[in-house]
Each structure stands twice: as C-alpha cells, then as structure tokens.
Amino acid sequence: MTEGVVEEGEPVSGRYFEPGSARAFPATMTISKDFATIRFERDGVAKCSVREIRGVGARLGSVPRRIELEGGALFEAPADAEITVGPGRASPMLARVFRLESSWRTVAILVVATSVLVAVIFRYGMPVMANVAARVTPAPISAIMDAGTLETVDRTLFSATELSAAEQRDLTERFTTLAPHADTGSRDLVLLFRSSPLIGANAFALPGGTVIMTDELIAVARDDDEIDGVLAHEIAHVEARHTLQTIYRAAGLAIMVGVIAGDSGQMVDTLLSQAAALQQLSYSRAFEIEADLRSVELMLAAGEGRNPLAFIDLLDRLVEEMAPGASEQEEGFFSTHPGNPNRRETVLQHARSLGWDG
Numbered sequence: 001m002t003e004g005v006v007e008e009g010e011p012v013s014g015r016y017f018e019p020g021s022a023r024a025f026p027a028t029m030t031i032s033k034d035f036a037t038i039r040f041e042r043d044g045v046a047k048c049s050v051r052e053i054r055g056v057g058a059r060l061g062s063v064p065r066r067i068e069l070e071g072g073a074l075f076e077a078p079a080d081a082e083i084t085v086g087p088g089r090a091s092p093m094l095a096r097v098f099r100l101e102s103s104w105r106t107v108a109i110l111v112v113a114t115s116v117l118v119a120v121i122f123r124y125g126m127p128v129m130a131n132v133a134a135r136v137t138p139a140p141i142s143a144i145m146d147a148g149t150l151e152t153v154d155r156t157l158f159s160a161t162e163l164s165a166a167e168q169r170d171l172t173e174r175f176t177t178l179a180p181h182a183d184t185g186s187r188d189l190v191l192l193f194r195s196s197p198l199i200g201a202n203a204f205a206l207p208g209g210t211v212i213m214t215d216e217l218i219a220v221a222r223d224d225d226e227i228d229g230v231l232a233h234e235i236a237h238v239e240a241r242h243t244l245q246t247i248y249r250a251a252g253l254a255i256m257v258g259v260i261a262g263d264s265g266q267m268v269d270t271l272l273s274q275a276a277a278l279q280q281l282s283y284s285r286a287f288e289i290e291a292d293l294r295s296v297e298l299m300l301a302a303g304e305g306r307n308p309l310a311f312i313d314l315l316d317r318l319v320e321e322m323a324p325g326a327s328e329q330e331e332g333f334f335s336t337h338p339g340n341p342n343r344r345e346t347v348l349q350h351a352r353s354l355g356w357d358g
C-alpha cells in the first residue's frame with residue numbers, strides 16, 4: 001500500500017451503526033477514491049470522505065473489523081473482509097499504524113511482546129502491587145481476617161493446646177518481651193497456642209498480628225532461645241506484612257487494585273478464602289531471609305545473653321527429623337517457611353555485624 005493511495009474495492013457487506021446508536025442496519029460499504037459510501041436499510045445512504053475514516057480495526061482472528069467513520073458512525077465488517085483503506089491525507093504516523101495493523105507478522109510480534117510485558121509485570125509488578133495493597137490495608141480489616149482465619153483453621157487444622165497454664169504463661173511473657181521491639185503500628189501482637197498432629201511443628205503469623213505456635217514445635221525446642229527465635233521470626237512476618245503480601249500475590253491483580261482503590265471491605269470474603277488455606281500459604285524465600293534477619297535484631301534488642309542463632313539449631317533438628325521424601329505437609333515449618341542452604345551463614349553474619357560475639 002502506497003501512502004496517499006486509496007484502493008477501490010468491491011462492496012463489502014456488514015452492519016452500519018449511526019452515531020451514538022447501538023442499533024445495527026444491514027449495510028454495504030464501497031470505498032472509492034475519495035469516499036466511503038455506506039448503503040443501509042430503507043435506501044439510507046451515508047457518505048463519508050475517506051480522509052474522515054478514523055481507523056480500520058486490525059484483522060484479528062474472527063473478530064469483526066470495525067471502521068470508525070466521521071461523526072462517530074461505525075461500519076462493522078466480517079473478520080475476513082478485504083478492506084484496504086489507504087492512509088489518505090492522514091499523518092505518516094497513522095499510515096504506519098495502518099500498515100502495522102495489516103501485518104500478521106507484526107501481530108505475532110505484538111502478542112509475544114505483550115506476553116513478555118505481562119510476565120515482567122507478574123515478576124516485578126505483582127510484588128510491588130502486593131506491598132502497596134498490604135500497606136494500605138486498614139488494621140481493622142487485618143483483624144477481621146485474623147478472626148475469620150482462626151475460626152476456619154480451628155475447625156479444620158488445630159485442636160486445643162495441651163500445654164499447661166503455667167507453660168503458656170511463661171511463653172506469653174517471653175513473647176511480650178520481644179513484641180515491643182517490633183513496629184506493627186496499630187496491630188496488636190497476640191500469641192496463641194494450638195495442637196496439630198496434622199501440621200506438626202510449625203508457627204504462623206496472621207495479617208492482624210496473631211501468632212500461632214503449635215505444641216509440636218515447642219516439643220522439639222531444647223531451650224527458650226530456640227522458641228523465642230521462632231517467635232521473633234513470626235513477629236517479623238507480621239511487622240513486614242509478609243502474610244498479607246503473600247495473600248495478595250495469590251489473590252491476584254484484581255483484588256489488589258480493589259484494595260488500593262479503597263474497596264478493602266468488599267474484598268474481605270475473597271481474602272478470607274485465601275487466608276484459610278493457611279498451611280498452603282508459603283512465604284517467598286526473600287521474605288524468609290528478611291524474617292530471619294529481623295529475628296536476630298529482635299532477639300538482640302530484647303536483652304543480652306540471648307542466642308539469636310538458636311532458632312537455626314531448632315530448624316536444623318526439624319530437618320534431621322524429617323523423613324526422607326517427606327510430603328510438603330509433613331515438612332511442617334519448612335512447608336510454609338522455605339529455607340535456603342545458607343540460612344545459618346546469613347543469620348550468623350548479620351548477628352556478627354550487629355556486634356553479637358556468641
């Protein structure tokens with residue numbers, strides 16, 4: 001197609017829409033040198049100078065091609081219609097667009113480029129969106145999510161703790177020496193104990209500040225520092241809103257846009273169904289490293305003499321106890337808190353950089 005040349009064609013059958021109307025008239029369109037002539041039902045004739053044709057829809061699969069005409073009228077032709085409207089006196093830019101739209105190869109390239117773009121948005125954009133959504137989620141919404149999740153998991157995964165009242169009091173006291181060093185805004189940190197042979201040794205951080213620790217995890221611990229280290233790790237997840245971010249990433253873009261736009265109330269139901277899958281909600285390794293490092297900081301801030309590496313000892317013991325080829329559910333803590341091979345080294349280096357010399 002040469003710029004400025006309009007190819008004349010046979011009449012093309014299609015449908016004509018008058019400006020601003022959704023009513024379609026069966027019609028034919030003939031393109032001559034200067035005009036597109038549309039003849040429709042009851043001898044109606046609409047003429048439109050070719051230079052006023054604003055766009056010809058690209059040929060895309062079986063999608064009808066739409067030709068925008070002067071004043072907002074529309075002619076819709078079958079997908080396979082031969083329409084070659086030259087750019088007329090349109091700008092060279094528009095001419096290029098016409099040529100682009102008519103090329104299948106270009107369409108294929110655009111499809112690939114779009115896929116790459118979407119992949120990039122998911123890889124880099126989703127985490128950013130999830131972070132923003134997590135930060136704008138009001139504390140009362142997080143609290144509702146905690147209550148809803150707890151109600152569900154207490155029915156499905158957990159049973160009452162078998163710890164004595166004295167044990168619970170002691171652990172709660174230790175938890176409250178760590179909690180004030182974290183900045184969780186208006187979300188209150190609360191520690192709950194549950195038993196769960198199904199889940200095994202694990203701990204959970206809910207979005208609103210509820211931390212749940214299983215009896216099974218406590219049973220594996222050899223000293224208080226090991227437990228405190230895990231609790232500090234969970235507090236770090238709450239502080240950095242890792243659970244919310246993980247839920248949002250799983251829930252998808254539409255939910256996040258709603259939350260960011262201020263519709264979080266309506267999203268609670270959807271989010272709850274995500275949060276209820278607590279034991280399947282696995283943090284990213286990046287979140288795990290962040291929580292590990294923050295755990296060290298909280299342990300050191302909570303008082304001298306604490307061993308910020310103790311929880312790594314506990315985790316190592318859990319790995320040893322893990323049956324070879326254990327399923328994800330049997331992996332307990334690691335199913336929701338995936339480790340990395342350098343976990344101990346990373347934690348040790350951070351503790352040393354903060355002046356720990358144990």
Ligand SMILES: [Zn+2]
Nearest residue numbers: 283288291337
């Ligand atoms: Zn974790």
